[in-house]
Amino acid sequence: MAELGTFALLVGLAAAAWSVGAAAFGSRRGEQRWVRSAEAGVHGALLSLTVAAVVLWTLLLTRDFSVRYVAEYTDQHLSIPLTISAFWAGQSGSLLFWAWMLAGAAALTTVRYRHRHRELMPVVVLVLALLLVAFTGLVAFTSNPFGRLGFTPTDGAGLNPMLQNWGMIYHPPATFLGYVGFSVPFAFAVAALATGRLDATWVRTVRPWVVVSWVLLGTGVVLGARWAYTELGWGGYWAWDPVENVSLLPWLTATAYLHTAVLQERRGKLPVWNLTLTFATFAMTVFGTFLVRSGVASSVHAFAESDAGILLLGLIVAVIVAGVVLITWRLPLLKDTAAPIGGLSRETLIVATNAVLMVFALAILWGTLFPVITSQVQGREVTVGAAFFDLVTVPVTLALLVLFGLAPAVAWRHARTPELRHRLMLPAGAALAIGLATLLLDGGRNPLTVLTLSLSASALLAILLEFHRGLRGRGLGGLPEHLPRIVELFRRDPRRYGGAVVHLGMVVLIVGVALDVTYRSDERHTMTVGEAVEVGRYELTFEDLTSEVTQSRMSLAATLGIARSGGSDAGSLRTERYLDVNQEDPRTAVGVRSLVREDVYVILQEVDIDTETATFSIHLHPGVLWLWLGSGLLVLGGLLALVPRCHEEGEVQRTRPGATTVNAAGLAGGNDQEVR
């Protein structure tokens, strides 16, 4: 069976290699049938890698411990969902998953665009097939998951206990899919440069790919944060770990791209910058893969050092060199002929957003790379701690909040002062009111938090007012009384209002993080069963201590009842210390009770079973629920922005390539009309 997996990998590699050759030949000779054959090669690669994936899952589920990968990542006691997720638990499996998803994305691209973009497709297929060759080659020759041990152990080593979490099922696939999705915009950017078709067509074509990948990567990052929070037991959700950082980098550059792409679509502005961001985003995804797989960074996520690292480094260099050479070559065609951006306008704010995001991304990149460079060049270990990243994050967050607040009020091209003043009056009032209120409540101890909350209130109101104006402007009534009709707003302009939901999500997320970072508390209590302690506004009662021994695990679990200071019941939580048969050290399962104001987060530290005494670390995390809610809105907004636009009466839509969508009502002279 394992041999079938290896064979399927090699057939997939051969099919991808054929695609490279056929696409190059077909493109050079202008023969469509060779391009079609190249596309079929991509489909063949997808079929082969699907067979390889099915074989690996079969080996995992049948517990064929003669296969090294199966023996390393499963055992007899692993549950079926976690066994399925063991596919991407190790380096070789995760690389196979990556290559498989890449083949899927490439095949979908060929099916979707073969008729629409005949000039671009040969190069698009060529680039995607080249990437497929690189990743399938990596799997086949450096990280084959189908390698056999030479003997059959009676049981496997089992999945690392830290990976035995529901997050293992969703977090890696979401992150990988996000990474893989950015390959398609990269391929289109290369094709646009190679063919000289540098109008906004490629930008429009890749938009859904960028948005979907952005949503998936964002979901992956958030799920990872949630996983860290509930599983790792250190009371946090973000540690500025190198691998966390590198997953954030392509998300940031893609966010920047999604903003400036609008400028190219609407006004033909910043074509070079958009190409640069597309190359940078893809390079960052490969950089993330490199960092995890090269062994150069020490991280809870990193795999052991392997040959894959040096090959991925080569791919990063190739992407950067290709980007520089192609963009330089096509510079004469990339002249920005539209009027320069100036004054206070939506365009200026988009450029400012890009600047802020780039400063943030570069700071994170530097903070991540510095220890790696120091270690490789000078041979000494240096750590860049959270203090450095926090130093950058605070001003970036404040700047973004200002931009979130200004964006809905500022018109395209040129903001008129009286209109701007009118639109900003309420948000400014909200900022002042919330600022004063939080200042009084806080007592002036945390001025940055007060400023953050004040700017958040302003941004929140500005975004809600945008919905209100949208409803009024379309004759759908105002916000409070016609909230259900907001669906109509999304149907008519999903992109704009989806974006507003994303901004709303970011503001809610920032509020959650600001509250948690400033007002979290941590106490340690030793209690016997039946005893109660007061923590903040809660009374926690140690209700029960139970022990359980199964074939695979020994555990001690404590249950704590939670009551609010007024006496009302706020539920209970369970925290556990356990030892798996295949592990040497006991581990802790955190108990979390999420309430609107805060999370009660308890870690069972020590237990004396004879005296029924236990020591707990009890954290109160205010605002964490808002963090997850904001993340959810972020994802929802991204998805909403993908919904096809429903055209209003009086609109004209042409369906040929490069079509223009015009809102007739907007021609009356308003500042917010869409004229693309």
Add this chain to the structure above:
Amino acid sequence: MMLSVVAAGLLLVVVVLLILRPLLAPDDAERPRGPQDTQPPPRNVADDPLEVAIAQRRARMAERDEGRR
């Protein structure tokens, strides 16, 4: 083992056929053109008041941009 060999053979045959099929079929340039390939006939912009309005507005915007520059 037998099943693996059969599956491997099938996979190889299917992939080879997939790749070769387009090469054996007539080129796209020779195949009958379907509705997806037909371009709409050129439209007379002057016939459509909305198009005229758009064109005028574009011209105004271009003039304004030019002036600002």
